[in-house]
Amino acid sequence: xxxxxxxxxxxxxxxxxxxxxxxxxxxxxxxxxxxxxxxxxxxxxxxxxxxxxxxxxxxxxxxxxxxxxxxxxxxxxxxxxxxxxxxxxxxxxxxxxxxxxxxxxxxxxxxxxxxxxxxxxxxxxxxxxxxxxxxxxxxxxxxxxxxxxxxxxxxxxxxxxxxxxxxxxxxxxxxxxxxxxxxxxxxxxxxxxxxxxxxxxxxxxxxxxxxxxxxxxxxxxxxxxxxxxxxxxxxxxxxxxxxxxxxxxxxxxxxxxxxxxxxxxxxxxxxxxxxxxxxxxxxxxxxxxxxxxxxxxxxxxxxxxxxx
Amino acid sequence: xxxxxxxxxxxxxxxxxxxxxxxxxxxxxxxxxxxxxxxxxxxxxxxxxxxxxxxxxxxxxxxxxxxxxxxxxxxxxxxxxxxxxxxxxxxxxxxxxxxxxxxxxxxxxxxxxxxxxxxxxxxxxxxxxxxxxxxxxxxxxxxxxxxxxxxxxxxxxxxxxxxxxxxxxxxxxxxxxxxxxxxxxxxxxxxxxxxxxxxxxxxxxxxxxxxxxxxxxxxxxxxxxxxxxxxxxxxxxxxxxxxxxxxxxxxxxxxxxxxxxxxxxxxxxxxxxxxxxxxxxxxxxxxxxxxxxxxxxxxxxxxxxxxx
Numbered sequence: 001x002x003x004x005x006x007x008x009x010x011x012x013x014x015x016x017x018x019x020x021x022x023x024x025x026x027x028x029x030x031x032x033x034x035x036x037x038x039x040x041x042x043x044x045x046x047x048x049x050x051x052x053x054x055x056x057x058x059x060x061x062x063x064x065x066x067x068x069x070x071x072x073x074x075x076x077x078x079x080x081x082x083x084x085x086x087x088x089x090x091x092x093x094x095x096x097x098x099x100x101x102x103x104x105x106x107x108x109x110x111x112x113x114x115x116x117x118x119x120x121x122x123x124x125x126x127x128x129x130x131x132x133x134x135x136x137x138x139x140x141x142x143x144x145x146x147x148x149x150x151x152x153x154x155x156x157x158x159x160x161x162x163x164x165x166x167x168x169x170x171x172x173x174x175x176x177x178x179x180x181x182x183x184x185x186x187x188x189x190x191x192x193x194x195x196x197x198x199x200x201x202x203x204x205x206x207x208x209x210x211x212x213x214x215x216x217x218x219x220x221x222x223x224x225x226x227x228x229x230x231x232x233x234x235x236x237x238x239x240x241x242x243x244x245x246x247x248x249x250x251x252x253x254x255x256x257x258x259x260x261x262x263x264x265x266x267x268x269x270x271x272x273x274x275x276x277x278x279x280x281x282x283x284x285x286x287x288x289x290x291x292x293x294x295x296x297x298x299x300x301x302x303x304x305x306x307x308x
Numbered sequence: 309x310x311x312x313x314x315x316x317x318x319x320x321x322x323x324x325x326x327x328x329x330x331x332x333x334x335x336x337x338x339x340x341x342x343x344x345x346x347x348x349x350x351x352x353x354x355x356x357x358x359x360x361x362x363x364x365x366x367x368x369x370x371x372x373x374x375x376x377x378x379x380x381x382x383x384x385x386x387x388x389x390x391x392x393x394x395x396x397x398x399x400x401x402x403x404x405x406x407x408x409x410x411x412x413x414x415x416x417x418x419x420x421x422x423x424x425x426x427x428x429x430x431x432x433x434x435x436x437x438x439x440x441x442x443x444x445x446x447x448x449x450x451x452x453x454x455x456x457x458x459x460x461x462x463x464x465x466x467x468x469x470x471x472x473x474x475x476x477x478x479x480x481x482x483x484x485x486x487x488x489x490x491x492x493x494x495x496x497x498x499x500x501x502x503x504x505x506x507x508x509x510x511x512x513x514x515x516x517x518x519x520x521x522x523x524x525x526x527x528x529x530x531x532x533x534x535x536x537x538x539x540x541x542x543x544x545x546x547x548x549x550x551x552x553x554x555x556x557x558x559x560x561x562x563x564x565x566x567x568x569x570x571x572x573x574x575x576x577x578x579x580x581x582x583x584x585x586x587x588x589x590x591x592x593x594x595x596x597x598x599x600x601x602x603x604x605x606x607x608x609x610x611x612x613x614x615x616x
Contacts, residue, residue, distance in 0.1 A: 112527075112531055118521075118524045118527075119524055119527040119530075119531045119532060120523070121526075121530055162520045163524070163527070164520050165486075165522045166519055168486060169519065172480045173480075176484055177473070178455070178473075178476060206554075208550060208553035208554040209470075209554045209557060209558075210515070210518065210550070211472035211473045211474055211477065211547070211550060211554060212472050212554055215473045216426045216427055216428055216471070219420075219427040219428045219429045219471070223422060223429065224427060239519070242516060242518070242519060246516040246517045249514065
């Protein structure tokens with residue numbers, strides 16, 4: 001691949017995604033694996049990265065821009081958090097330098113919020129936001145996930161944000177709680193189901209009753225034999241509805257830029273509509289992180305000069 | 309122990325408590341173990357019970373009244389739920405008969421709620437309520453636990469109830485979530501701490517922000533190095549505050565009978581005061597379940613005749 005200009009990597013707690021890009025950001029090759037933080041720390045971060053580069057026949061000297069938990073304290077090299085409010089330029093300038101004899105390697109920092117809105121952190125999502133910042137978006141960005149982020153974007157910068165543990169609560173409750181038998185065997189949540197919609201509406205209307213409505217999923221299973229798919233959709237809806245109730249307190253009612261991929265995108269689209277948020281645009285999360293990494297790479301590596 | 313009139317047993321998911329009582333309900337002997345449901349099912353329920361009775365030299369013929377998960381589908385003999393509204397008499401009359409060649413053995417049923425207030429169940433707590441029903445209490449009963457119960461007691465009966473998963477969420481979050489490192493090593497929650505009080509107030513004021521405030525415990529640990537004891541007290545306070553916000557919706561502001569033992573009693577007393585509930589009386593949970601079982605035994609076994 002002679003036209004490869006730079007490599008971008010999204011390296012998280014449980015996954016590794018790498019793309020080889022040309023100068024315009026077009027994808028020339030990619031690698032995906034489950035080599036998250038723990039696995040990679042044992043094997044050696046550089047060994048993991050170089051093995052993937054070798055598989056794509058990427059020569060020495062091609063620079064690498066990364067983001068995600070690889071820049072955390074437990075990662076390769078710590079990229080210290082940048083404080084909010086934070087714009088596009090600050091992130092690239094503060095990228096951590098990773099020592100390597102083979103190539104330039106940078107890790108973008110995460111964002112930290114302190115002060116009146118409360119301590120909060122993100123690492124990886126800030127890179128997904130870069131294309132929005134560049135394009136002049138103003139409003140709320142919603143990034144669903146294990147720890148969903150709601151971000152206030154104003155004047156080309158991240159003004160503030162709030163993380164909700166929705167995805168992790170869903171995982172804990174479905175797999176390790178007394179609700180597990182009631183949802184056992186259910187594969188996925190149907191975003192079009194009545195059960196999901198009812199859950200969202202209940203969570204939105206009475207977030208203070210969440211702890212009770214969760215237990216009632218078990219009671220409905222015991223007393224009424226509710227099907228696992230129905231119980232799982234209610235569980236998902238309840239947690240998502242409660243998150244949207246909190247997000248409304250955090251950042252009002254829109255416009256919302258939904259940055260999501262796969263099933264999460266459909267679920268949040270349905271839930272945002274039920275919450276009465278009229279203006280929602282959906283952006284593919286993977287395309288966003290790749291575009292954000294590309295913009296950072298162009299800025300950091302002054303690609304024109306390198307490839308000249 | 310020649311004066312033993314009857315035996316009462318509270319047999320739950322993870323614990324076994326047995327008392328030998330005289331005709332007036334005074335305790336003549338007791339046994340405690342961790343032989344909960346799973347362990348006892350493997351060993352055999354009758355073998356477990358008779359071993360404890362033998363250790364107290366209880367002869368054949370002395371009857372046994374039990375409550376708790378031993379009467380669930382996964383227990384010894386299923387005691388089918390009694391529907392709310394339910395009074396004192398209904399429970400005793402519907403006790404399940406356990407076949408035994410040695411003695412009369414009964415298991416009190418749990419309560420099931422259906423209809424507008426939503427499906428809910430309890431098993432074991434109904435017995436703790438029996439003394440309150442007998443004494444003519446009117447108001448809300450609060451029974452903290454893995455699954456906390458809030459019960460509307462009216463006209464000598466259980467009118468309705470709501471279960472909150474507070475205790476189980478606390479356990480899951482402190483041990484199996486991303487918050488675990490932030491609370492690692494913290495022993496217990498200090499009910500008198502500012503951190504607990506602040507958590508309760510935050511949970512009460514903004515239950516819709518619970519998912520966010522939980523994550524912020526991690527952020528505060530990362531950014532500010534908050535001590536594990538402080539983080540654990542905030543976590544406990546947040547969950548308890550959110551429960552009280554929901555309980556206010558369920559049943560208003562009191563009077564509240566708090567049926568609790570040990571640390572839970574102190575934590576709920578502080579939290580109820582912070583919620584502005586003026587009239588709270590605390591009842592020892594163990595004394596209540598023993599008194600409830602005794603009352604049921606007297607009624608079911610017509611002790612005067614048996615012991616005549």
